[in-house]
Amino acid sequence: MEQLTQDFLRTKKLPHIWCPGCGNGIVTAALVRAIERTGYDQKDVVIVSGIGCSSRAAGYLNFNTLHTTHGRALAFATGLKMARPELKLFVIMGDGDCSAIGGNHFIHSARRNIDLNAIIVNNHIYGMTGGQHSPLTPTGKKATTAPRGTLERPFDLLELARGAGATFGAKGNAAQPRQLEQLIIRAANHKGFSVIEALSPCPIAYGRRNKLGGAVDMLRDMKEKSISVERAANMDEEELEDRTINGVLYSIDAPEFAEAYYHSIGKDIG
Amino acid sequence: MPETKPVLMQGNEACAVGAIAAGVRFYAGYPITPSTEVAEQMAAKLPEIGGVFIQMEDEIASMAAVIGASIGGMRTLTATSGPGFSLKQENLGYAIMAEIPCVVVNVQRMGPSTGVPTAPAQGDVMQARWGTHGDHPIIVFTPASVYESYYLTIAAVNLSQKLRQPVIVLLDEVIGHMREKVTIPEGKLMVEKSSDKVPSDWKPYDEKGLTPLVPFGFGHYYHVTGLFHDQYGFPTGDPPQVERALDRLHEKLEKYRDEIVLTNYIGHKEPRVAIVTYGCTVRSARSVVKKAYWQNRLPVGLLSLQTVWPFPAKEIEALAKQADVIIVPEMNRGQLVGEVERYACGEAKVVPLNRYDGEMINPDQISEEVGRWL
Numbered sequence: 001m002e003q004l005t006q007d008f009l010r011t012k013k014l015p016h017i018w019c020p021g022c023g024n025g026i027v028t029a030a031l032v033r034a035i036e037r038t039g040y041d042q043k044d045v046v047i048v049s050g051i052g053c054s055s056r057a058a059g060y061l062n063f064n065t066l067h068t069t070h071g072r073a074l075a076f077a078t079g080l081k082m083a084r085p086e087l088k089l090f091v092i093m094g095d096g097d098c099s100a101i102g103g104n105h106f107i108h109s110a111r112r113n114i115d116l117n118a119i120i121v122n123n124h125i126y127g128m129t130g131g132q133h134s135p136l137t138p139t140g141k142k143a144t145t146a147p148r149g150t151l152e153r154p155f156d157l158l159e160l161a162r163g164a165g166a167t168f169g170a171k172g173n174a175a176q177p178r179q180l181e182q183l184i185i186r187a188a189n190h191k192g193f194s195v196i197e198a199l200s201p202c203p204i205a206y207g208r209r210n211k212l213g214g215a216v217d218m219l220r221d222m223k224e225k226s227i228s229v230e231r232a233a234n235m236d237e238e239e240l241e242d243r244t245i246n247g248v249l250y251s252i253d254a255p256e257f258a259e260a261y262y263h264s265i266g267k268d269i270g
Numbered sequence: 271m272p273e274t275k276p277v278l279m280q281g282n283e284a285c286a287v288g289a290i291a292a293g294v295r296f297y298a299g300y301p302i303t304p305s306t307e308v309a310e311q312m313a314a315k316l317p318e319i320g321g322v323f324i325q326m327e328d329e330i331a332s333m334a335a336v337i338g339a340s341i342g343g344m345r346t347l348t349a350t351s352g353p354g355f356s357l358k359q360e361n362l363g364y365a366i367m368a369e370i371p372c373v374v375v376n377v378q379r380m381g382p383s384t385g386v387p388t389a390p391a392q393g394d395v396m397q398a399r400w401g402t403h404g405d406h407p408i409i410v411f412t413p414a415s416v417y418e419s420y421y422l423t424i425a426a427v428n429l430s431q432k433l434r435q436p437v438i439v440l441l442d443e444v445i446g447h448m449r450e451k452v453t454i455p456e457g458k459l460m461v462e463k464s465s466d467k468v469p470s471d472w473k474p475y476d477e478k479g480l481t482p483l484v485p486f487g488f489g490h491y492y493h494v495t496g497l498f499h500d501q502y503g504f505p506t507g508d509p510p511q512v513e514r515a516l517d518r519l520h521e522k523l524e525k526y527r528d529e530i531v532l533t534n535y536i537g538h539k540e541p542r543v544a545i546v547t548y549g550c551t552v553r554s555a556r557s558v559v560k561k562a563y564w565q566n567r568l569p570v571g572l573l574s575l576q577t578v579w580p581f582p583a584k585e586i587e588a589l590a591k592q593a594d595v596i597i598v599p600e601m602n603r604g605q606l607v608g609e610v611e612r613y614a615c616g617e618a619k620v621v622p623l624n625r626y627d628g629e630m631i632n633p634d635q636i637s638e639e640v641g642r643w644l
Contacts, residue, residue, distance in 0.1 A: 079296070079340075
């Protein structure tokens with residue numbers, strides 16, 4: 001794999017705060033490579049993030065970076081995008097940040113179809129606070145606040161987004177970073193609200209408690225369970241049980257909110 | 271300055287008109303009584319002048335969107351009332367910490383909780399001061415008329431920009447919904463455009479003092495966070511830096527104190543009985559002073575506070591040296607009266623006068639209390 005563009009990294013801020021075996025670095029690197037490949041001007045790119053482990057990525061990236069409050073990254077990003085529609089916004093959130101405390105902003109961003117690229121790093125757990133269950137923790141999995149396994153059912157995040165009006169939904173994972181990079185590029189090129197769910201291992205706060213092995217085991221498992229959208233199309237439900245469908249799940253053309261707003265007031269933003 | 275003809279205008283409308291005059295071009299909000307007219311005015315006016323109006327999914331998102339737009343370089347405003355003001359508090363604290371300018375209008379209604387949504391009250395004086403967590407500074411204006419709603423909103427926008435500090439315009443239902451004659455000065459206010467022209471050694475949080483906010487998208491790559499941060503915006507937990515950063519937030523307001531703290535005194539030069547109040551209660555107090563001093567030459571005066579936070583400590587100290595008694599009428603069970611007492615330092619007797627049944631304090635009530643001490 002080629003070297004990352006050093007211009008896009010705040011190398012002086014490294015090493016990062018993430019635990020050994022964490023997937024956040026892999027997802028962040030995929031994002032940096034994707035941004036480079038889009039050819040965007042560095043000054044037009046903004047990284048917005050919420051609160052949690054993965055949201056700390058913003059501090060390591062050499063753009064205008066906005067580390068917001070818990071759950072509210074998309075709401076901050078909405079204000080910024082409406083004020084400066086020419087900017088390219090990538091919004092990094094964790095699973096709890098996005099789908100629990102930030103759930104309202106998530107569905108409404110989807111409903112508006114505002115041109116934001118939401119990257120949800122899904123490690124199935126609240127890592128920063130030490131391992132509590134999130135709305136994306138699979139039923140039965142253990143957490144400090146579900147010591148006997150959670151009884152709650154998880155969201156299907158991408159279906160939730162589609163139902164709310166998102167026009168681009170893709171799933172990738174930290175075990176297949178090349179594919180993840182490609183998905184982020186496609187999301188960036190899509191005009192409208194794009195959701196990328198990136199599965200990522202948290203061996204410390206999730207894997208250990210659920211006996212999923214170390215980081216390598218978790219990544220291997222992620223890769224083995226992953227199946228592309230194209231291959232999944234020819235498989236029945238039984239064959240797909242316990243598999244994760246990867247790739248672009250939907251990409252729909254629909255009016256984008258910021259553009260529609262500016263058009264309505266007689267300004268075209270292209 | 272030539273003046274236009276007087277117009278009949280509502281307090282909430284005056285906020286919107288003042289904000290636009292001061293260059294506000296972004297509004298994000300959520301409907302709530304009795305502040306909704308601010309949003310409605312903005313929804314009508316902003317698109318006509320190339321601005322952005324957006325109704326968000328909740329109060330929290332409105333506050334967040336306003337901060338986001340400010341970072342993009344727009345002048346911003348949001349308006350709400352008690353319950354919504356509670357929801358805005360976390361992100362308001364973020365704006366204080368990250369030094370992002372914005373103006374929040376809170377048209378107070380009777381609380382706690384849903385309370386009496388259509389009744390006036392002044393119960394959010396302490397929430398405006400301490401609603402968000404942490405040991406933060408805040409600026410709060412309390413207009414007592416429609417014209418004050420107009421010019422204090424302008425002052426709020428400008429101070430907010432200059433100090434990179436959120437400013438709260440604390441209206442009450444009476445002022446917000448009242449219609450009265452105002453004369454808006456003609457001509458355009460000077461609005462400084464945010465720009466990318468900055469000194470080469472620009473730092474987003476320069477420890478030397480005030481530094482302009484350079485909006486995102488101009489090639490100055492910096493980090494904005496609610497974490498304690500160094501002068502480049504990057505997180506720090508280093509105790510001396512943390513202490514320095516908190517001092518920096520407070521020192522901005524202390525340095526420009528005389529621009530921020532606005533009060534107005536009318537009445538006898540050496541009053542025996544002084545009234546200290548703010549917001550719609552000023553109106554009742556003024557009519558008492560008019561009668562007692564202007565007609566009957568009694569030693570009575572009124573110090574009305576356009577700024578309640580930072581608290582006008584100097585002004586109260588000076589007044590307490592003159593007056594024997596300071597009466598503090600408020601439409602709550604006594605909030606600002608504690609501060610008045612603190613700065614009166616025993617030099618004057620401080621007497622609360624409270625009403626909290628959803629009705630205004632009327633002149634007779636104040637007059638009766640004044641009479642008791644003359």
